[in-house]
Amino acid sequence: MELQEAINHRHSVRKFQDKPVKREVITKIVQLAQRAPSWVNSQPWQVYCAMDNSLQKIKDAYHKQDTVGNHGQPDLPVMNREKWAAQTQANMKEWRHEIVHHFANFDEAHEEMTNASASLYHSPVILYITIPKASPDWSIFDAGLFAENLMLAATDCGLSTIPTYNSVRFPTILHQILKVPENERFIVGISLGYPTETTINTYRSKRRPVNEILHFN
Numbered sequence: 001m002e003l004q005e006a007i008n009h010r011h012s013v014r015k016f017q018d019k020p021v022k023r024e025v026i027t028k029i030v031q032l033a034q035r036a037p038s039w040v041n042s043q044p045w046q047v048y049c050a051m052d053n054s055l056q057k058i059k060d061a062y063h064k065q066d067t068v069g070n071h072g073q074p075d076l077p078v079m080n081r082e083k084w085a086a087q088t089q090a091n092m093k094e095w096r097h098e099i100v101h102h103f104a105n106f107d108e109a110h111e112e113m114t115n116a117s118a119s120l121y122h123s124p125v126i127l128y129i130t131i132p133k134a135s136p137d138w139s140i141f142d143a144g145l146f147a148e149n150l151m152l153a154a155t156d157c158g159l160s161t162i163p164t165y166n167s168v169r170f171p172t173i174l175h176q177i178l179k180v181p182e183n184e185r186f187i188v189g190i191s192l193g194y195p196t197e198t199t200i201n202t203y204r205s206k207r208r209p210v211n212e213i214l215h216f217n
């Protein structure tokens with residue numbers, strides 16, 4: 001697949017097939033992601049692959065937390081929507097409006113989105129990206145570059161992805177099940193797998209016109 005095709009083809013999938021992903025493919029994708037640039041080549045990332053038993057344990061533990069109404073406490077704090085800059089708030093509002101209207105009605109949208117989130121998208125694999133707690137903000141930037149590389153490499157291998165905050169809401173659970181050292185923090189979880197052919201997966205998010213974000217001087 002050409003790079004431009006992969007960039008345009010990648011989109012977030014929120015319902016995966018119950019079909020495993022081969023370890024060799026996961027290894028290849030992560031190895032390609034490692035080509036990402038980083039501050040003085042510090043390569044701050046680690047990747048923890050949750051699948052089979054470990055992923056089921058995570059899903060069960062998250063479900064338990066959701067049942068008691070615990071929203072979680074991710075290592076990267078979530079900022080109240082009203083505090084975001086006006087344009088970013090407007091973009092998020094537009095996204096929410098668009099995805100809801102992609103479904104037949106509001107109830108279906110609500111149900112599908114809630115189920116997707118509660119089931120961790122039926123992901124057969126989640127790749128958890130961590131960085132050391134002893135890191136500058138630049139390492140978060142580096143982890144983002146690594147994550148996008150990973151998702152594009154996955155696209156090139158015929159796989160679908162979604163990066164989620166949802167999957168890193170309970171770091172204590174993740175440290176325990178994935179045996180992640182306490183001196184690392186979770187940046188994001190990337191679900192990986194084969195998509196189902198459902199409404200939730202056919203939505204394509206929009207972008208601002210390029211002249212609104214590109215400034216020549």
Ligand SMILES: Cc1cc2nc3c(=O)[nH]c(=O)nc-3n(C[C@H](O)[C@H](O)[C@H](O)COP(=O)(O)O)c2cc1C
Pocket residue numbers: 010011012013014095162163164165166167188204205
């Ligand atoms: C850091 C990050 C966290 C995200 N967390 C979630 C999430 O918890 N749940 C979700 O449904 N989508 C999540 N997304 C996916 C975004 O909603 C999605 O990337 C955005 O709407 C653009 O759509 P696209 O990925 O299909 O291009 C997240 C994306 C990023 C980059």
